[in-house]
Amino acid sequence: MKTMIIVALIAAIAVGGALGAFATSQTIETEADVHVRVWRSVSTGNLYLSTRPQGGEWTTHSTPLDMSERSPSGGFDQSNFVTITVEVEVPDPEPIPITPAPMTPTPVPTEEAESGTCCEVLGMSDFPAAQAAVLEEMQEVVHFGERRYRLEHSGPITINISYTPTGLLMRYRDAFGTRPETLPNECSFQWGEHMFFGPVCRNNAHAFASEWFQRAAGRRSLDPAWIWRGTREYFASHYAAGEAPYLEQDRFLRILFYKDPLALRRGQASDDMMAMAVAYAIREHGGSRNWFDLYREVAAGGGVDAAFEKGIGMSLPEFYDDFEGWAANENRNLHADAYATCEEAGQSLRLQGGTTVNDAGYPDFRVPSEDDDDGDGIVCEGFVPLGNLDRE
Numbered sequence: 001m002k003t004m005i006i007v008a009l010i011a012a013i014a015v016g017g018a019l020g021a022f023a024t025s026q027t028i029e030t031e032a033d034v035h036v037r038v039w040r041s042v043s044t045g046n047l048y049l050s051t052r053p054q055g056g057e058w059t060t061h062s063t064p065l066d067m068s069e070r071s072p073s074g075g076f077d078q079s080n081f082v083t084i085t086v087e088v089e090v091p092d093p094e095p096i097p098i099t100p101a102p103m104t105p106t107p108v109p110t111e112e113a114e115s116g117t118c119c120e121v122l123g124m125s126d127f128p129a130a131q132a133a134v135l136e137e138m139q140e141v142v143h144f145g146e147r148r149y150r151l152e153h154s155g156p157i158t159i160n161i162s163y164t165p166t167g168l169l170m171r172y173r174d175a176f177g178t179r180p181e182t183l184p185n186e187c188s189f190q191w192g193e194h195m196f197f198g199p200v201c202r203n204n205a206h207a208f209a210s211e212w213f214q215r216a217a218g219r220r221s222l223d224p225a226w227i228w229r230g231t232r233e234y235f236a237s238h239y240a241a242g243e244a245p246y247l248e249q250d251r252f253l254r255i256l257f258y259k260d261p262l263a264l265r266r267g268q269a270s271d272d273m274m275a276m277a278v279a280y281a282i283r284e285h286g287g288s289r290n291w292f293d294l295y296r297e298v299a300a301g302g303g304v305d306a307a308f309e310k311g312i313g314m315s316l317p318e319f320y321d322d323f324e325g326w327a328a329n330e331n332r333n334l335h336a337d338a339y340a341t342c343e344e345a346g347q348s349l350r351l352q353g354g355t356t357v358n359d360a361g362y363p364d365f366r367v368p369s370e371d372d373d374d375g376d377g378i379v380c381e382g383f384v385p386l387g388n389l390d391r392e
Helices: 128-149 165-176 205-217 226-241 250-258 262-266 271-284 288-299 304-312 316-336 342-346
Strands: 002-010 034-040 047-053 081-089 118-122 157-161 188-191 194-197
Touching: 047 128, 118 128, 128 157, 128 205, 128 226, 128 288, 157 165, 165 194, 188 205, 194 205, 205 226, 205 288, 226 271, 226 288, 250 271, 250 316, 262 271, 262 316, 271 288, 271 316, 288 304, 304 316
Parallel strands: 118 157, 157 194
Antiparallel strands: 002 081, 034 047, 188 194
């Protein structure tokens, strides 16, 4: 018989010896070796605990040890308790004669749906601080989705990370038995319960939010596709930036200046235009909760027009008309507010995008006559305006 024995550990105290009484009437002596290691983050000073049962795998607990409590003697700073589970083989005890008691009906417990776990981290086992950081990031995404958009996490998630792209291919092979020639995406991707984050995106909050949204909200072959992609981008941008996308951001204004809003209706819109359409629907037609309810209905296979009528009070064609009318008006305003030269812009605009005399400048749509040579959306780089640089 296998008996689960719960052992409480304090920081770096190793576990061994007898695990205690098996029952009140009998004691079975056994041993469980558990390796324990404490790590200190160089950047934050936080302590983390890693444990490994004999013959098992290392597990790094994501919550830093709290060392703020003083021991009863006053001579030590002591940590909080960390509970781990050790599985030990225990022989069946000899049966103890008992006197049968009168039978009474036993209520059958109602089976509850097992909630998912978040998350197991594989890879970089010799760098537990990286594993802890990845786990903490995904847990933050899950809490954010539940708190802000009522997106519920379910099912297990295994996060795979590595030092190099080649290492991520190894993690893929370990998970599925085969190794692809190239990564599906060098930033992040998922398959089944596994998520993969490459070296360039292991610390990318936007990538974590985007992958979790895809899992939690459900990805379907939606028509129109912008509802799915725009909502995912809106969610990921909100999490990564700490604030919901707003229509006055440069990335949206630039699209309004240069791109035809009909691209949304035609299925040719960029990711930013899709996210802008979602931001517009949320701002003008009932808020984020209404929009995410609309998204769920469409993702579940409901009719798009019916979902739009229910969620924002108009059909999809009517929404396109409304969005395009607003975008055309904004485009006219942006052209009216554009400047002919860097000098003219410098009289009214504040430098942005970098440091003065280096790479700071103005959004390209504010000075459309200047070329954006490096494609970063900023022109007049290196220009130093006369007068007060802080003027709006």
